[in-house]
Structures are given as structure tokens and as C-alpha cells.
Amino acid sequence: PLESPLRRIHQDRQDYPLAFDAGLVAASWGDADAQEQMRAVALGGKDTQRRLAALEALIAGGHEQALSLAVQMLTAELRASADLHAGVLGALGRLDDPQVGEVVAEAYPRLAPEQKPKAIELLTQRVAWSKDLLAAIEKDVIPTDALNVNQVRKLLEREDPELTAAVHRHWGTVRTERDPQREQVISRMRDYLRNTPGDPHRGQEAYMKVCGQCHKIYDKGQEVGPDITSNGRGNFDQLLSNVFDPSLVIGAAYQAQTVITADGRVLTGLLVEDSQERVVLKTQGGKLEIVPRDQVDEMRQSKLSLMPEGVENQLKPQELADLFAFLVLDRPPDDPEAKLIPGVQ
16 A cells, blocks of 8 residues: 555655655565666765665665675775775675675675675675685685684584584684683783884774774774773773683673574674564674564574684784784874873883
8 A cells, every 4th residue: 555655755756855765665665666766876876874775675675686786886986985885795694695605705805904804794694605705715815814713603503514614624623612721812912012012003993903893992983892992991901801801701781692594694793682573683893683583593692702702813913012002092092192091001
């Protein structure tokens, strides 16, 4: 009953305040005219949020060019906003197409540093995409250290022989519980960081590449884990433990949940909602993944923090020194009044 009035609104009443929203709904239902309008918005619009909404409507409506359109938005517009690229990667997660893995893996080297972790998170969601990810690793298109240990564990969740063999080949044995040897890593990092000067400006870049995927500081980054502007940096030992041994103490609100959907996706994040109607996870990068309850095949809580161990393997030694030079300041490094937090001196 809504099809006819929606068509009249999005076709004949473009000045109507809800014309764009009507077009989105009609496109998601498969209306050809509305899909053509949304395709034009996604390709040539100036409003990032509208472009992403148009793309998601086309994906929901099963438009045959949705994947090629997403790839064009992701790779042809290298100077586009970070929000656009992040949104495209998030939208692709809803596209049950085996080609997604191949095109995202191929685009990976050209993505901005802060978007690469989002691409890896996407590629670990489905078996076919994960195999494309591992093929790219075999070809040295994607480095093995682009994956954090939680993402490697997610590959093992599938119990797929090919994925399991590749994980063991590239990463060896992967623990499913906290590694007690992290205390030795902390000791080694304590000595290294105390004797290695860092640049806080470069450290801010390192922060956004890794930590900013889940934590805000000075209003920058994603709000998945706690905002660390005023949390977790009170003294040097606490900071070392939080960065290098995140599973030592896990707050109840920050225990990772893994959801396996009926269509084969594996999603890991923090639980935002668990109701009779749906499960909502906030994943790395800040994206909300909404799964209808009848599409949840399996759900379990991890013994480990969503923040992965092994950041010392994702950043080069100098990048770690730069990162800590940034983290120990009480203000952004470009603030002339920035100084060391008293407890870290």
C-alpha cells in the first residue's frame, strides 16, 4: 500500500522534505526509478551521509551494480573524506557477494592508514572474503601484521580447514586466553620507552592508525572502548599495562562478544543491545552492526578484551616511542601548554 505514495513523492515532489527518504525506502524495495536516483546520489552527491545512505539502499534492494558502485566510491576517490571510505567499507559488510573480498583486498594498499584496519575487519567477516585476505597475504599485498590477534582468532572461529592451515602457517599457534607472558613484554617495553625519545606529533598519527579505531582522545577517534582523554593514563605502569596487556583486567562493559549470523558472517564487538528483536554490536572502527534476533545463529562472550594484545607487532619500534610520547601528554601536542601528565614522569 505504500508503494504508490512513495513513488509519487520521490518522483514528483522533489521539493517535499521527505522526498529523499521516500527514495531510499523505494530503492531498498527494488523500485527501478528510485534506484537510478540513488545511484546518481551515491556517485555524484556532495553530502557524504546521503551518498552512504543511497549506497546502503541500493545494497538492500539488491541492485546489480551495488558492488561496482561501492568499489568506485572506495578507490576512485582517493581524496574523499575518511567518513566516506569508512562508510563504504561498513556498507560492503551487508553485501553477501563473494567478490567483495577480492576487490577490497586489491584496494587495500591504496587506502589511507586509518581505513586499513576497517578493511581487515571487513575481510574477516565471511569465509570467502577471509580466503581472499589470506591470498593477498601470500602475495605480499597485505602484511601479516595488518591483522591484530583478535582478527586472527576470528579466522579460526570458522573451523574451515583451509583457513586454519593458513593461520598456523602465518601466525603459528594462537592463544584463546590471556597470555601470562605479557608481563615480560611490559618489562621490555618499559626499558625501551624510557630510553627512546619519541615525537608526539608522529605519535598522534600512530594513535589514529591503531588506537583511534576504538578509543577517543581529545575528541578524535572512535567511541568503542573508553575515552582515554582522562582515563587510563594516570601513571606510566598503568599506561603500559593498558596498552600491552589489555586482557589483564576487563571491565564488564568491555568484554568482547562474537555473533555468528545465519548467513555466515562473524562479527566481534561490544554488546550495545541484546533484546528479543535484535542484537547490536559496536565493532572496531565505531560501526554499529544490527542483527535481527532470528538471524543470530550463535553468540558467545570472549575471555579476552576487544582491545587486542600485540600492538608492539603492529607498530614499528620508533612508532611505539612516538605513540607513548603522545599518550603521556595532558593535551594535544600542538597545544603550547601541553605538558607531561604528572604520574608518567
